[in-house]
Amino acid sequence: MQEIQTYNVNEKGYYGQFGGAFIPEMLFPNVEELRTNYLNIMSEPSFQEEFQALLKDYVGRPTPLYLASRLSEKYKTNIYLKREDLCHTGAHKVNNTIGQILVAKRLGKHRIVAETGAGQHGVATATVCALMGLECIVYMGEIDIARQAPNVARMKMLGATVVPAKSGSKTLKDATNEAMRHWINNPVDTHYIIGSVVGPHPYPDMVARFQSVISKEIKSQLMEKTGKSNPDYVIACVGGGSNAAGAFYHFLDDLETRLVAAEAAGHGIDSGHSAATTFLGKPGVLHGSKSISMQTEDGQVIEPYSISAGLDYPGIGPMHAHLFDTKRAIFYGITDNEAIEAAMELCKLEGIIPALESAHALAVLSKLNAGENETVVVNLSGRGDKDLATYQKFVV
Amino acid sequence: MNRITQLFQNKKQDILNVYFTAGFPDLNDTVKILTALDEGGADLIEIGMPYSDPVADGETIQLSNQKALDNGMSVKLLFEQLKDIRKTVNVPILLMGYINPVLQYGIEAFCKKCQEVGVDGLILPDLPVDVYEEEYKSIFEQYNLLNTFLITPQTSDVRINHIDNISNGFIYMVSSASTTGAKTGISEEQEAYFAKVNAMNLKNPRLIGFGISNHESFKKASSNAQGAIIGSAFIKVLNESTNLEKDIKSFVHSIKYA
Ligand SMILES: Cc1ncc(COP(=O)(O)O)c(C=O)c1O
Numbered sequence: 016m017q018e019i020q021t022y023n024v025n026e027k028g029y030y031g032q033f034g035g036a037f038i039p040e041m042l043f044p045n046v047e048e049l050r051t052n053y054l055n056i057m058s059e060p061s062f063q064e065e066f067q068a069l070l071k072d073y074v075g076r077p078t079p080l081y082l083a084s085r086l087s088e089k090y091k092t093n094i095y096l097k098r099e100d101l102c103h104t105g106a107h108k109v110n111n112t113i114g115q116i117l118v119a120k121r122l123g124k125h126r127i128v129a130e131t132g133a134g135q136h137g138v139a140t141a142t143v144c145a146l147m148g149l150e151c152i153v154y155m156g157e158i159d160i161a162r163q164a165p166n167v168a169r170m171k172m173l174g175a176t177v178v179p180a181k182s183g184s185k186t187l188k189d190a191t192n193e194a195m196r197h198w199i200n201n202p203v204d205t206h207y208i209i210g211s212v213v214g215p216h217p218y219p220d221m222v223a224r225f226q227s228v229i230s231k232e233i234k235s236q237l238m239e240k241t242g243k244s245n246p247d248y249v250i251a252c253v254g255g256g257s258n259a260a261g262a263f264y265h266f267l268d269d270l271e272t273r274l275v276a277a278e279a280a281g282h283g284i285d286s287g288h289s290a291a292t293t294f295l296g297k298p299g300v301l302h303g304s305k306s307i308s309m310q311t312e313d314g315q316v317i318e319p320y321s322i323s324a325g326l327d328y329p330g331i332g333p334m335h336a337h338l339f340d341t342k343r344a345i346f347y348g349i350t351d352n353e354a355i356e357a358a359m360e361l362c363k364l365e366g367i368i369p370a371l372e373s374a375h376a377l378a379v380l381s382k383l384n385a386g387e388n389e390t391v392v393v394n395l396s397g398r399g400d401k402d403l404a405t406y407q408k409f410v411v
Numbered sequence: 412m413n414r415i416t417q418l419f420q421n422k423k424q425d426i427l428n429v430y431f432t433a434g435f436p437d438l439n440d441t442v443k444i445l446t447a448l449d450e451g452g453a454d455l456i457e458i459g460m461p462y463s464d465p466v467a468d469g470e471t472i473q474l475s476n477q478k479a480l481d482n483g484m485s486v487k488l489l490f491e492q493l494k495d496i497r498k499t500v501n502v503p504i505l506l507m508g509y510i511n512p513v514l515q516y517g518i519e520a521f522c523k524k525c526q527e528v529g530v531d532g533l534i535l536p537d538l539p540v541d542v543y544e545e546e547y548k549s550i551f552e553q554y555n556l557l558n559t560f561l562i563t564p565q566t567s568d569v570r571i572n573h574i575d576n577i578s579n580g581f582i583y584m585v586s587s588a589s590t591t592g593a594k595t596g597i598s599e600e601q602e603a604y605f606a607k608v609n610a611m612n613l614k615n616p617r618l619i620g621f622g623i624s625n626h627e628s629f630k631k632a633s634s635n636a637q638g639a640i641i642g643s644a645f646i647k648v649l650n651e652s653t654n655l656e657k658d659i660k661s662f663v664h665s666i667k668y669a
Contacts, residue, residue, distance in 0.1 A: 037510055039467040039536040040561035041588060043570075182473055183463065195466045202565055202588045300511045300537065301464070313485040314512035315463040 022267040022343055024223075024334070028216025031340060033307075033333035036215035037300045041199040045207070046303075048122065050217045056121050057114075057224065069113050070228065073146070074103045076110075078229075080236035080392070085364040092385035095246070096367070096395045097233055099258065106370060106397030107226060107258045108139035112208055114225035116143040119206035126150040126205045130180075130194040132159055132187035132254070133325035133372065134166025135397060136210030141175035151175040154193040156186035159324050166401055184318040187254075187328050191302050211255025212332030215303030219260075219332045226261025233392055234265055247389040250275040251396065252375040253292075253346075254325045256332040258396035263344070273345065274338060275383070277375040278331075279321035280348030290319035291348035292331045293339045301329065306336040322351035322405060323371035325397075353378040355409050358399065370397030371405060414503035414531045415557050415580045418454060419616045419637065426638025427629070427667060428455040428618055429645050430507065432475040433492070434484025435461070436649055441492045444649070447656045449502040451663035455618075457534065457640065458493075460486055460508030467536050469592035471643040475650070486516045490524045497529035505559065507534040518547060522554040532557035532580050544577060559583050564604045568611065575613040584608060584617045584636060592643030594622045597631045605635035626669035641666060 028034050028050075036046055056062055070076040078098045087094045099107040112129075119127060127144050130153070131137030137153040144151035153170055157179045160167050170177050183189040191213075198207045212219040212226075230249070238244040249266055251259035253276045266272040281289040289295060292307055301308040301316060308330035309317040321327040331339075338344035349357075354371060357378035361367050369377060373396045385391050399406065418426070429448050433441045441458070448456050461479035465472065489506075496504070506525065513521050513535060525533070533556055538547065543558060551558050557580030562571050565588060574582060586601050587594055608617065619632040620640030632639035645662060652658040 035539060035542065037537045037539055037542075040566060041467060041563050041585065041590075044563075044565040044567070182470075183477070188464065192464050192466050196469070196590045199467065200589050200593055297515075299514060300509075302466075303537070310511070310515065312515065313487065314515035315480060316511075 022338060022341070024216070024220040028220070030333045030337035032298070033305050033336040034216055034219065035305050036303060037305060038215045038303045041202070042195065042215070045198060045202055046215050052122060053118060053217050053221050056118050062117060062121065066114060066117055070110065074109055074113065075101060076228065077232045077236070078102060080233060080240065082240065083365050086361065089364065090380050090385065091387055093390045094380065095237070095390065095392045097229060097262065097392055099229065099394060099396050100367070100369065100373065100398035104135070104139045104142050105400060106135040106139070107229065107261060108136045108210060109142065110228055110261065111210065111222050111225045111257060112136070112139040112143045115206070115208045115221070116147050116149065119149070119208070120147060122206060124204060124206040126152070126201065127208055128152045128154070128194050128197045128205055129208045129210060130154050130187065130190040131210060132156070132190065132327060133323070133401060134159065134163040134170065135325060135401065137175070137177070138166050138169045138173070140208050141170040141173035144175065145173045152178060152197065154178050154180050154190040154197065156180045156184070156190045158185045159187065159190070163324055163401060187324070188316060195302070211257040212260045212334055213255040213302055213304065213330060219304065219334055222257050223260040223264055223334060226257050227264035229258070229261035229394065230263060230265035233262065237390070237392070241390060243390070245269050245272045246392045248273050248275055248383065248385060248391045249394065250277065250376045250379050250391065251394040252277045252326060252372045253331055253335055254328050254372060255330070256335040258394055260332065260334055262394040267343070274343060275379055276335060276344050276346045277349050277379050278346060279323055279326035279375055280350045281320040281322070283350055284348045288320040289348070290321040290327050290329065292329065293346045294348050296330070298336070304333050306330055306333040307339065322354065323375065325370070325372040326375060347379050347382060349375040349378040358406065359409070367395070368399035369395055370399050371402045373397055413555055413557055414501070415455070418503050419581060422454060423637060425633045426454045426618060427663070428457055428638060428640040429453045429663070430457040430459060430640060430642035431645060431649060432459040432461055432472065432479050433489045434479035434482050435475045436478065438482040438484060439492070440655065441489065442496065443655055444659060445496065445500060447659035448663060449500045451660040452667060453502060453663055454638065455503050455505065457505045457507045458489070460489060460506055460512055462509040462512060465509060467590055469590040469643065471592045471646050475646045486512050486521070490528055493528040503531045504529065505532040505534055506530050510535050510537050519550055522550050522556055525556055526554040530556065532559055534559045534583060536561055540574065540577070548577070561585050562608070563588055564601070571608065571611060571613070575615050578615045581616045581618055581637070582613065583640065584619045586619050586621045586632070589621060591621055595624050596622060596628055602635060609635065626666055629666050
């Protein structure tokens with residue numbers, strides 16, 4: 016019997032061999048409560064009404080799909096930018112935090128805990144907590160606190176408590192550990208808003224669904240502009256993979272659209288300072304799901320490196336591990352320098368300062384060799400205001 | 412017969428299970444600590460396999476894990492350290508650790524090695540119950556390894572009964588909703604939870620862990636189950652010790668006899 020290939024999650028929480036909920040018993044009741052309720056809550060008309068209204072009037076959706084003419088001219092193809100950078104708070108992260116806080120409220124939770132790397136997810140979480148009047152605690156690696164100071168100030172201004180994660184490498188993976196520990200110690204009244212398509216099932220699926228508005232809009236906007244709803248390529252950067260999951264979601268089964276993922280290769284894939292998970296990792300369990308992660312022979316997590324705090328993570332979500340495994344998506348490793356160059360290029364040609372994370376997706380354009388008649392959508396996941404301190408070092 | 416099964420057949424009360432992290436404080440302390448615990452009178456010993464990201468653990472055990480890894484500890488090395496252990500030590504031994512290092516070693520190879528060196532059981536807190544049943548149970552049984560599941564005050568009765576059904580050593584009763592070492596002592600609310608579980612007529616004995624740090628809390632836990640597990644409090648002793656053998660023996664003595 017031939018199995019039908021599916022790229023989405025199955026009823027047990029797996030994408031092929033990846034996914035599941037590998038969590039200690041202390042987290043089981045919380046995750047189980049979420050698992051048994053999330054689909055029902057999300058399909059309630061009152062939920063959808065509130066969610067859609069907030070996406071429209073608060074976030075500013077739909078975000079534009081912009082034909083980048085000068086960039087297209089340079090690469091001799093047709094490049095559209097999905098402008099998630101124009102979302103309230105400056106990145107796609109808010110699509111997910113709005114969705115999850117509405118779920119948390121319906122589960123009767125009073126407190127929100129979150130992890131953050133670049134601070135974008137922390138800001139997006141602090142924002143919706145202020146909006147809904149819920150207590151907000153954000154764990155952030157000590158090193159990230161130092162390199163993303165403006166976002167720390169924003170979170171504090173929005174009323175969140177920012178707690179430095181001092182364990183391990185003091186970056187995103189450790190902030191995630193600390194947020195999970197906080198949830199273990201406060202199981203009843205707290206909801207954990209994970210910021211990417213990682214973590215135990217149902218998180219990867221729930222976050223992908225909240226972000227799927229990106230590809231839904233791309234389809235209808237592209238239809239309107241070109242008469243065809245499916246592009247030849249969709250490119251997105253992958254840290255944990257939430258903006259990519261959202262940009263890919265409604266194209267997963269449309270095989271004429273090639274899915275392209277950009278990972279952070281740091282100083283180079285084999286430099287020892289990289290976060291290119293699919294190139295350097297192998298199957299394993301990290302943060303509650305089976306996926307691909309960077310690890311030693313003994314199964315210890317390896318500290319990643321990227322110039323971009325949002326991509327500085329040693330794993331990817333299980334959906335992406337499956338897309339990699341089945342070759343449904345093509346993965347590129349983009350170095351720090353290639354990302355910086357792509358960011359400068361977008362500034363000069365289109366007058367848009369991209370987030371460092373999104374710059375990794377843009378850098379794929381020079382490697383893709385898309386044809387003159389082909390259409391390429393790049394998911395511009397966020398804006399670069401938060402990265403000015405880094406960019407300044409490269410502006411002469 | 413499996414040494415854990417034998418222990419619970421012979422002893423029904425005041426069972427003392429002590430946890431320590433392999434490779435801590437020094438890389439080659441593993442056997443020394445194991446031997447001192449055995450001679451000191453621990454009934455059951457849980458050897459932690461260090462992991463870089465121990466999400467269920469508080470600061471004390473996190474630091475011991477980190478230190479052990481910095482010392483160069485690994486699963487492979489642990490098996491080497493334990494290879495002659497059954498020539499001198501007869502106490503039941505459990506390996507405790509997160510699933511990823513075990514997966515990387517290879518589940519079958521890992522179980523085989525456990526049996527070879529004389530390990531009796533496993534505690535893998537992030538191994539899901541359904542994955543255990545579908546993929547691992549038969550392998551564990553083949554190598555005569557007992558698997559231990561955790562329950563917490565939030566675990567439903569239905570789930571406790573299910574876990575009891577598929578367990579065949581003992582059940583690890585986590586005393587409160589917390590990471591390891593976060594709380595000390597036992598409250599009335601916790602005692603009510605122990606009483607509830609006791610009234611469920613489970614087929615497996617229980618050991619209470621998390622928050623047990625001295626004779627008083629050990630006795631209290633033991634009066635609510637067949638015994639108790641001590642981790643963070645022992646790691647603190649190891650961390651400050653200048654004479655491991657002496658300090659370990661006096662610690663075990665102080666837990667058992669005040
Ligand atoms: C603008 C932007 N893009 C991408 C990411 C990476 O996250 P993900 O891979 O989940 O989209 C981040 C994370 O902070 C971000 O801020």
